[in-house]
Amino acid sequence: MTLGQRLRELRKSRGLSLRELASRVSVGFTYLSKIENHKLEEGHGPSEKLIHMLAVELDGDEEELLLLAEKVPEPIRRRVIARPDAFRRLAELSDRKLDRVLASLD
Amino acid sequence: MTLGQRLRELRKSRGLSLRELASRVSVGFTYLSKIENHKLEEGHGPSEKLIHMLAVELDGDEEELLLLAEKVPEPIRRRVIARPDAFRRLAELSDRKLDRVLASLD
DNA sequence: TAGATTGTTGCACTGAGTAGTCAACATATC
DNA sequence: GATATGTTGACTACTCAGTGCAACAATCTA
Known part of the structure; x- marks a missing residue:
């Protein structure tokens, strides 16, 4: 399970589009797309701040997401x-x- | 014990001046002075790379220094x-x- | 007592790296 | 055929580790 996969799961289960979620967490929707498809070149992951906001907005487990992003909570x-x-x-x-x-x- | 205190201990015990050590790890000596006196504004600590070089040059315990710098080794x-x-x-x-x-x- | 050597601190600045954007396109839905 | 959705590559902006100088103080030494 990767961060991207988990985020997509959560987003879909909440019935949100990329554009909708992106506007709620104040980033461009194309950026979220790249995260979900791990199209970010090595080491260029999302910031901890963004992961926090995603956890809140998706009502997910922040520590789980951070760990998937290989960041220590x-x-x-x-x-x-x-x-x-x-x-x-x-x-x-x-x-x-x-x-x-x-x-x-x- | 702070990172600055420990670094100063190690440096002194090796009989090195700030200028000498700084040139060995390729940074300005004023920067090392600031680290030793924790005059770096909140959150602007030395990089892990620099800490690594300091550990090598001072023959210190890299993990110890990282932990003092509040970074997870x-x-x-x-x-x-x-x-x-x-x-x-x-x-x-x-x-x-x-x-x-x-x-x-x- | 003057000259060398060492360390302190403030401040304005720079460069690299990376988080995030934007335009253009594809695909699906209605 | 409009409207909503997602993908991709090239680009940009911002953060922050580290610089460089200036001015100063404290030792040491000859």
Whole structure:
């Protein structure tokens, strides 16, 4: 699942056209088209501000969208900065070990 | 401990002047001075590239410097993007719970 | 005590990179 | 055949990391 795919899903499910949504988030509709079709050359993704507005307008999960855009959401960022000792170690864990940690949380 | 303080420590301990270090990392020495004294207006921090070069030149811990600059180091970022499910949950943990998770890793 | 070396700070500026635009076209719908 | 929709490539505008200078203060050293 890419950011573009998810945005298109959300937009369609809300019955919005590109032009309609674009005007609500104050960008050109052609730009949204490119995002949905990932026609933006490598690294030229939408800004966090735009993703925020899209999340609001589409009533979607902002963190999910940010992560799909390969950006670290602010709440997670703050935690990483606050506890670098913890997150440096956690980031080194394999998927398997990470799964075990998650399981132990329940 | 701020980025500026840490950089100054490292630079002094290597016996380098601002001008010397600046020329090695290819920036103006006044810019380094501003970084060390956090005289850069909010949000205008040094680039990750510069921090990288400083880490190399001062033989410091790049991740430590990035974290002090409140930037998420690339290895951690990659892990967060790869396992958003895990890191969204981990980021919500209190310091206490995070400590318990860490302890359980040994 | 003068000259070299180092660091501080304000301010106006620049250049690169990237977020976003615009015109033109295609396709579908009614 | 108008009206609404989406696609694409070339272009532009803005942000911001970093510059460069000027004027100054504090050491050090010969």
